[in-house]
Amino acid sequence: MTADRENPVARTPYGAVGGRWEQGVAVFRGIPYAAPPFGPRRFRPPVPPEPWDGVRDAGAFGPTAPKPPYSEAFAQYLSDPTVPGDDCLNLNVWTPDPAPGARLPVFVWLHGGALTRGSSAVPVYDGRTFARDGVVFVSVNHRLGVEGYGLFPDAPANPGLRDQLAALHWVHEAVGAFGGDPDRITLGGQSAGAISTGALIAAPRARGLVRRAVLQSGPPETTDRDKVRRMVRRMANRLKVPATAEAFAAVDRGQLLRVQADIGRLGSPILGGPAFGIVTDGDLVPRDPLEALTDGAAPGVDLLAGWTRDEYRLWLVPGGLLDRVDRLGAVALAGAMARCRCGGEVPRGYRALRPDAGTSEIVGQMVTDHLLRAPLHRLADGRTESSYVYEFAWPSGRPRMGACHALELGFVFDSADEPDARRLAGEDAPRELAAAMHGAWVRFVSDGAPGWERWDERHPVRVFGDGEPHTAHGPRDRELALWAAAGTVTAAEGPVSGSAPELRSVVGRLRRGGALRRS
Template structure:
């Protein structure tokens, strides 16, 4: 059954699916190709008649798939009732190491959240070199500017889908959470959302010097300088391949790029002093976004999936070198003192969970609280296999998609039942936060550290990762820089 509504660029036709109206492939900006390839996003081109919005639009160029089409800047809307008014709005900003973004990913379907009573929007943004390489003649952080454009579209158009433009929550995981942390302190994003949910915030932001050096190496793969005018004519898939080659060599770049060598991506937002004026922790601590309510969290076993892919065994010297090379670093000595029985691999997994995701999230919550914002915190401790409470599992539970190609079904009926119960609870509490600004448990303060722990038995307790919290006390996240 079809359903139609009007956007500021023209009419769109979606369809009802299991009680939710879905509009796919709706452009929120002009195609970023040709002369618009590396510019800030331009307004969408209006159309005549009714535009078909029943199929997903093409995602931005990314590893592992051929680029299809040019209209990458499009979005999907799920709504329980486009004829309603005043529904809370949740705008999903996808993770994916700043390299991937695809609204057609079945794990990120917004239907379950929409069925709970919200308008859910999932927007593409330029990833990889298209969106985050620092190029002469182009603005930095083009991917973030795409997200700002999508939020602007929501402000102007979500009423036609039943949503309240004054009650918008941005939700993101991993690189999506890193994007949201940047949006919180970007002047261009001010006033575009009321609340933010940050799942597994990564601590990687780059100085201009580091970002420029990485872009130069990407350009060298193509035999071109890192200038917009020199890369505009390069096929998108060739640019993706060049960035992929640089990604594969990251472990060899520790002597120049520092901690970036230990991550799965050569791209992160650039603290350029203009589009992104300061690192999120510093700006939030000074009161930026104090009127935005925040729900921040992480999983317990953040690094388990990456550790499984590495498949190597560290010795003591290798673990020490890795832990001492992080920026900022508390040092291997402090980890050994806090976790005396841990093997070198266990020390690595704990420290990398802390450095990449757990401590950036905790420190962001504390910085935002210091700046006057209202903050809530959670940790996911439940898991169903050897990976435990792995990176991204909280997102799947909130979206209700944890049974899709994850091995959960094979784990048995008890695990499935636990996942479904936890999924309903997490989705209800996340929806409550988006609708009212209160997920249903006490706010986080650095003194009491009240934390919602999602596990077999869900509790509200003091922050569970106490040893790591103490190790990182006094360390500050900022922007990663060139070494030497």
């Protein structure tokens, strides 16, 4: 890279790119790491981009993957910019030192959005603060929804995850030209980005590419193949085409997105439903990532993992689902029991631990523990030599949102007072909390030690936002012990036979009552 203060230039494996200096940081946006995934490449694994001559302008974010917009209820809390164009397999780089040989730590970020929404252009993901603090920050766009995670008989599975792997290979090969150290790459993400991170670090084909990993509010997991097939079949029925990649590729892209969004409204993080997700494929994902990681996959990879205290409130508050779950009472609780494949002893135990809680809190915490906290506990238990765990507990200034899913992002990026972060956090987010949390992430990315003790039999959890940052030992142990006492398997350990009819019955009652209209 040249250090021209007017226009920093770096040479990638496919050609030179020209970035911008912004607040003392060199920024390169919209760099292609693979060819546009359309035409004959639609639903296929990514291939390298065509090389170019001269210096390609990298001043603006590249196209985002096709995706439906958020509903009004969710859009008031979450932004999701759309950049038109086919060249959507691109990434961005923020670097403090645009000089080859600087050997700075690297943080590669995978966005959230349930694998159907989101992009690297979301303002809260601005990498300037990481670059300001000595980290080369890279954010990635990849295919989403049916384009990235549809399961077809005539196309390979997981093309969106394959995109991410291609981006990771690009970073490993090219980041030295931006001042990064290819031997000090941290891969991380939130929600769907964390799930993708878990799948990638467990993947044999990614071995040696990642030194550390950050999993925020998303465990290593795969989705049942039949669940994804049902989503594809329902779309095919609505479109009146065969459930094949060839047939879907012939459908107008806008119509495909509208049908995907409509079918997706029938699902819920609380009660499940049709959805897209990463599946085991015998190739990139040969087995369940959680099982692989607890069995010793990714040796030497340090882990930072955690959750927010009230994850469920982002799922329940927009659109009024929180109140409906409270009104439905026993019906909603039965739905949670079916979703979590447990008997009545588990919700009774939660009620005893939270005697003043409403049904929505009992349901929300049960599902969060089952789907997220229990698998992350299991992951840390299997990797005690290199795991750190946190909880984000600061309640949003927005009414009833609490310490909800995605709220911690503005603090991790030290941007909680920016307009995009205030959509979820409200006004007057504590600057000192953002500095503390961001500083811990910078330390972890830099040297693998965020500033508190590693996970062990005492279950140390660093709590951010409940007073001064402090370490609590086993703050979720009582709840998770209820599952063990009941002999209930976690979601990561596979389905329990016989739960599907009960779940369909409860979901039907909730749907007829309007409780699943969420996005």
